Amino acid sequence: MPVFEREEYLQRISKTKEKMSEAGIDLLLISHPANMNYLTGYDGWSFYVHQCVLVSLEQEEPVWLGRGMDANGARITSFLSEENILEYADDYVQSTVKHPMHFIADYIKEKGWDKGSIGVEMDQFFFTHRSYVELEASLPNARFVDANTLVNWVRLIKSNAEIEFMRRAGKIAVKVMDTARKVIAPGVRECDAAAAIAAAQYGGTEEHGGDYPAIVPLMMAGEATKTPHLTWTDKRYQQEEAVLLELCGAYKHYHAPIARTIYLGKNPPQLMLDTAKVVLEGLQDALNIIKSGVVVEEVEEAWRKSIAHSGIIKTSRIGYSIGVNYPPDWGEQTISVRPGDKTVLQPNMTIHLIPGIWFDDVGFEIDASIQITKNGFEHLYDYPLELFIKK
Amino acid sequence: MPVFEREEYLQRISKTKEKMSEAGIDLLLISHPANMNYLTGYDGWSFYVHQCVLVSLEQEEPVWLGRGMDANGARITSFLSEENILEYADDYVQSTVKHPMHFIADYIKEKGWDKGSIGVEMDQFFFTHRSYVELEASLPNARFVDANTLVNWVRLIKSNAEIEFMRRAGKIAVKVMDTARKVIAPGVRECDAAAAIAAAQYGGTEEHGGDYPAIVPLMMAGEATKTPHLTWTDKRYQQEEAVLLELCGAYKHYHAPIARTIYLGKNPPQLMLDTAKVVLEGLQDALNIIKSGVVVEEVEEAWRKSIAHSGIIKTSRIGYSIGVNYPPDWGEQTISVRPGDKTVLQPNMTIHLIPGIWFDDVGFEIDASIQITKNGFEHLYDYPLELFIKK
Numbered sequence: 001m002p003v004f005e006r007e008e009y010l011q012r013i014s015k016t017k018e019k020m021s022e023a024g025i026d027l028l029l030i031s032h033p034a035n036m037n038y039l040t041g042y043d044g045w046s047f048y049v050h051q052c053v054l055v056s057l058e059q060e061e062p063v064w065l066g067r068g069m070d071a072n073g074a075r076i077t078s079f080l081s082e083e084n085i086l087e088y089a090d091d092y093v094q095s096t097v098k099h100p101m102h103f104i105a106d107y108i109k110e111k112g113w114d115k116g117s118i119g120v121e122m123d124q125f126f127f128t129h130r131s132y133v134e135l136e137a138s139l140p141n142a143r144f145v146d147a148n149t150l151v152n153w154v155r156l157i158k159s160n161a162e163i164e165f166m167r168r169a170g171k172i173a174v175k176v177m178d179t180a181r182k183v184i185a186p187g188v189r190e191c192d193a194a195a196a197i198a199a200a201q202y203g204g205t206e207e208h209g210g211d212y213p214a215i216v217p218l219m220m221a222g223e224a225t226k227t228p229h230l231t232w233t234d235k236r237y238q239q240e241e242a243v244l245l246e247l248c249g250a251y252k253h254y255h256a257p258i259a260r261t262i263y264l265g266k267n268p269p270q271l272m273l274d275t276a277k278v279v280l281e282g283l284q285d286a287l288n289i290i291k292s293g294v295v296v297e298e299v300e301e302a303w304r305k306s307i308a309h310s311g312i313i314k315t316s317r318i319g320y321s322i323g324v325n326y327p328p329d330w331g332e333q334t335i336s337v338r339p340g341d342k343t344v345l346q347p348n349m350t351i352h353l354i355p356g357i358w359f360d361d362v363g364f365e366i367d368a369s370i371q372i373t374k375n376g377f378e379h380l381y382d383y384p385l386e387l388f389i390k391k
Numbered sequence: 392m393p394v395f396e397r398e399e400y401l402q403r404i405s406k407t408k409e410k411m412s413e414a415g416i417d418l419l420l421i422s423h424p425a426n427m428n429y430l431t432g433y434d435g436w437s438f439y440v441h442q443c444v445l446v447s448l449e450q451e452e453p454v455w456l457g458r459g460m461d462a463n464g465a466r467i468t469s470f471l472s473e474e475n476i477l478e479y480a481d482d483y484v485q486s487t488v489k490h491p492m493h494f495i496a497d498y499i500k501e502k503g504w505d506k507g508s509i510g511v512e513m514d515q516f517f518f519t520h521r522s523y524v525e526l527e528a529s530l531p532n533a534r535f536v537d538a539n540t541l542v543n544w545v546r547l548i549k550s551n552a553e554i555e556f557m558r559r560a561g562k563i564a565v566k567v568m569d570t571a572r573k574v575i576a577p578g579v580r581e582c583d584a585a586a587a588i589a590a591a592q593y594g595g596t597e598e599h600g601g602d603y604p605a606i607v608p609l610m611m612a613g614e615a616t617k618t619p620h621l622t623w624t625d626k627r628y629q630q631e632e633a634v635l636l637e638l639c640g641a642y643k644h645y646h647a648p649i650a651r652t653i654y655l656g657k658n659p660p661q662l663m664l665d666t667a668k669v670v671l672e673g674l675q676d677a678l679n680i681i682k683s684g685v686v687v688e689e690v691e692e693a694w695r696k697s698i699a700h701s702g703i704i705k706t707s708r709i710g711y712s713i714g715v716n717y718p719p720d721w722g723e724q725t726i727s728v729r730p731g732d733k734t735v736l737q738p739n740m741t742i743h744l745i746p747g748i749w750f751d752d753v754g755f756e757i758d759a760s761i762q763i764t765k766n767g768f769e770h771l772y773d774y775p776l777e778l779f780i781k782k
Contacts (some may be wrong), residue, residue, distance in 0.1 A: 044620040045606055048516075048720030069707055069749055072618035090707035092732075094724050099514075101475055123490075125439075125522035130514035130539070148521070191593055191600030198589035202623070209582030209625025212607045215436055227463035229435040232593070234600025316460055316481035327718045329439030333485050340482075360459055 001043025002079040002160055003252050009079050010060070012039055015154045017057055025114030025145050027108065028055040028060075029135075031126040031327035035151040037253060040064055040080055044073040047126055047326060050100035056113055056182065064359040065104050067093060068245055081309055082118040101131050105138030114139045119139065119147025125328070149333050155323050156334050158348045162254060162323065163371055166350055168208045169371065170381030172249030176200045177258050180219075180247060181388060190221060190232035197247060204251065213248035213255060214330040220244045225363030228356055240265035242272060244365045246354070248330065249381075255330040256380040257352045259367035262388045270364045275312065276387040279355055279364055283385070286337075286353060287368060290329035291376045296341040303355060312357065319353035345372045350380070375376050393432025393470045394643050395552055400470050401451070403430055406545045408448055416536050417507030419446040419500065420526075422517040424717035426542040428644060431471055433456055435464035438517055438717060440484055447504055458484060463600050481497030492522050496529030506531045510538030516719070540724050547564065547725050548712050549739045553645060553714065554762055558739055559599045560647035561760065561772030566589045567650050571610075571638060572779060577630045577655055581612060581623035588638060591641035595642065604639035604646060606722040611635045616754030619747055631656035633663060635756045637745070640772075645738065646713050646721040648743045648770040650758035653779045666703065666755045667778040670746055673697040673755060677709070677728075677744060682767045687732040694746060704749065710744035713760065736763045741771070 002009065020028055021356040024175045028376045030036055033047040039062050040053055051066035060098050064074045071087040074080065088103040108114050118139070123146075132188065158166065179200040183193045195215045205208030220230050222241040237243065246259040263272065285306035286299050303318055319337035322330055330352075337353065342347060364387070369380040395399065399638065409429065411419055411669045421427055424438040430453050431444055440458035454475045455465045462478040463473065479494040499505050509530070549557070567750075570591040574584045581753060588608045595601030611621050613632045630632065637650040654663065676697035677690050694709055710728035713721055721743075725733050745758040755778070760771040 013443075043622075044618070045622060045719070046620045048606075048722070068620055069747075072749060074749070076621070079719055088466060093708065094727060120520075122524070123519045125516045125519060127520060128514045128516060129511075129518060129520045130537075132520040133513070146521075189594075189600055191595055191602075195590035195592075195594035195601075198593050199584075199586040202589050203580075203586035204582055204625070206458045209580055209623070210586075211582075213620065214488040216440075216603045218436060224467060227435070228460055230464055230467070231436060232433075233598070234595070246604060263671060297761065317484065320485075326568075328436070331439070331485075336485060338482065342682065356460075358463060360463070361587060 002077060002145040004041065008159060008161060009039065009041060010129070012154060013055060013062060016055055016151055018117065019150050019154060019315040020055065020057060023119065023145060023147065023150065024117055025119035025147055026057055027113045028119045028147055028150065030055065030121065030151055030354060031131070032121055032151070033125045033126060034253070034324050037326070038151060038155055038324055040078040042074050042252065044070050046070040046073065050131060052104060056111070059127060065107060078106045080311040099130065099134045102132035104136055105135055110140060115141045117143040117145050118348050119145045119150060121148050122146040136268050149180060152190050152333050155332060156321055156349055157346055161319070163348060165251050165254040165324070166256055166371070167378050168251040169249040169254050171200065171208070172204045172210045172251060173247070173256040173258040173369070173385055174249070174381050175205060176247050176249050177245070177260055177383060180245050180389070181262060184237060184243055184262055185390065186237050189234050189236050190219065191234045194219060194232040201249065208251055211250040211252055213250040214327045215248065218246035220363065225358070226360050227358050237264055240267060242363060246361050246365060253324045253326065255325060256352070256369045257322065257330060257367060258356055258369065258381065259356070259365040260388060261364050261366065262390055264390050266391050268389055269362070272364065272387070275357055275362050275364045278307050278312055280385055281368060283353060283355055283368060285368060287377065290370070290372065291347065292344045292345055292347050292372055292374050296337055296343045296345065297339050300337050300339060314342055314355060314357065318355040322352045323351050347372055347374050393469055394466060395656055397470050399550060399552060399676065400432060401651065402431065403451060404446060407446055407542055409449060410512065410541050410545060411510065414510065414536060414538065414541065416509055416510035416538055417448055418504045419510045419538055419541065421446065421512065421542055423512055423515045423542070424517060425644070425715050428717070429542060429546055429715055431469040434463050434468040434644065435461050437461040437464065441522060442586055445499070446501070456498060462493040464628045467744070467753070475537060476522050487774060489523065490525045491526035493529055493644060496526055499530060506532045508534040508536050510536045510541060512539050513537040514539045540679065543724050548575070548737055549714060549741055551573060554739060557646040557647055557714070557762070557771055559642040560640045560645050562599070563592065563595045563601045563642060564638070564647040564649040564760070565640070565772050565774055567640050568636070568639050568651055568774060571636050572653060572781070573651055575628060575634055575655070576781065577628050580625050580627050582625045585610060586621040592640065599642055602641040602643055604641040606639065607717045609637035617751050618749050620621060628655055631658060633754060635754050644715045644717065646716060647760045648721060648745070648758060649760065649772065649774060650745055650747070651779060652755050652757065653781055655781050657782050659780055660685060660753070661754045663755065666748055666753050669698050669701040669703055670755055671776055672758055674744060674746055674759060678759060678768065680762065681736065681764055683736055683738050683765050685736045687728055687734045687736065688730050689724050691728050691730060705746060705748065709746040710742050713741050738765050740741040755756065
């Protein structure tokens, strides 16, 4: 059974079709797992083989096309009718002579959808260059259009049902960070802390079981605090070292990321204390201006002005839109909180603000996962905004 | 510090260059995270943005090019010298006007590598259609060649150091399956079982901490046993239902997958018992012929002949090569154990045999993760090959 009502999927498809019409797209071929899930409910770890969802302006329901062994998964998890679940034979998988796009192209021709314009996700990881080449060669009458983030932009404003899922994810996020703060201590192996964190993520709360987030726990300690995006080793935590934690709670693939910094010991370096103060003030100043109607780049500007008095210069974006997602990223690829992003904030957009610092001499992470409201915003979870010092 | 000796990376690079020469490739552009890791040691969860490793026939060391904030991660985890770690500015990330391939193309021109042939991974998920288009437009003097699984094929025969890592992964796999068998019981929520399994995966053994496998726990229960590739829900396990487990132990991104089936209750359906018997015999008959010199398709043939007396017909491949990997797949995309695969088995190839059955009326999973030896094979772990009935 899909996790939302059929009506919710139909609304999403209707919004997608509006954007297709605006872009002159007759048929949309979607390979991004989160976009496939968003439009149909399909939820399988099958995105290591080629698969897609087709949305035609001519037909109410989308069509799922995937590997034969995954068709029952589509029957179980999506809202699609039997005639809209199509399976290709296994010898298409990782073959050098056959390609799943041949099967998909045959279906498109059979439906007579090969004469119009076809939108594909040209810069998404799950649609390869060869996918494009095979599709183009198989459908000589079609005109291909880049629809790279078309569905991502439909996803930008969440329904109330989605917001509820993200609040459940937020409750899990609190449990996850509590677990991390409890277990991380000098002498403990990083991998054992990761184990406890993952258990908190997957287990979730008593009311709502957790899901796997699109990114595994990122937990840089000691020297590694000068970079984001590392995971864990089997080293033991040391006295007087910092630990950066970029974690998450997830509920049915909806995300509430949570990032904090722990210092293990009594003597945090002055540079870390100073950096934490500047970043926390900067984050607060950015949050203070957030409400419906504000332009995204103004949020970054508020942050930048706030930290201008300090020596800190941050050249990378300080946030992005979040929602439903699959590995490798919980970012939505729509809003990036940086100069030049002219998106106007609207109620039920959900943003992850993470002004992380990864300098050679100091690292610091803190974040806020928020829902935009008419007059301001609400946090997806309540958690202290501070540097944790664990003596 | 990279996890292998510099000498090991140089051997891998040398083998890669041999294959490049054979294929007439002067410069290889690698985006697959496992291939990047294999050639340089680089290990960051940064594969949600564009990045690559360049291997030139003209230069001993490869070059890592990635996002600015990940360069320190490359300095920490790879064996590369400082001059071979190049970082692009953050406004290339998910931009509609700039693309990281512009930065990469500029570097290729600067080095004078744009006049020869360039191999790219045309059907890998981390090299998009737009990556190709931007690269081609930026490098008009280059000739592009498909090098889709070139490095994957170099990875096929493992070094002794890699085999040792996979045996450590095997020890973790045993712990993971023991944990699953212990925790899964009627009344327990699937998500809580997943939590315990993930903790076993990440924590690893006392000697060797675990890593995140390239695939999260796949654990289909009840109706879901008619499909692979689903994860977990917050439903509670029922008395008299089957649970299919496709799990894994991982050590520094090297994998030892382990799949078993548990029946919860006293009355397993006769069809499940019969299926288990046929599949276990078929797996054993396939294993019996495995040794260096055997052709891969002969292994599948032995399986097929073994089960021919039964009603079971399996149209999907029964195995594939494994080793180092990152999400979304622990399969290597080289050997597929199916008709037509003419690869000759050689010592230190490592194969995951998984003749899974996912029919509407019965599901059954069992596997063997093995290392090919001169006269046969060795299991990566010792674990009973049977259907577990938990009364």
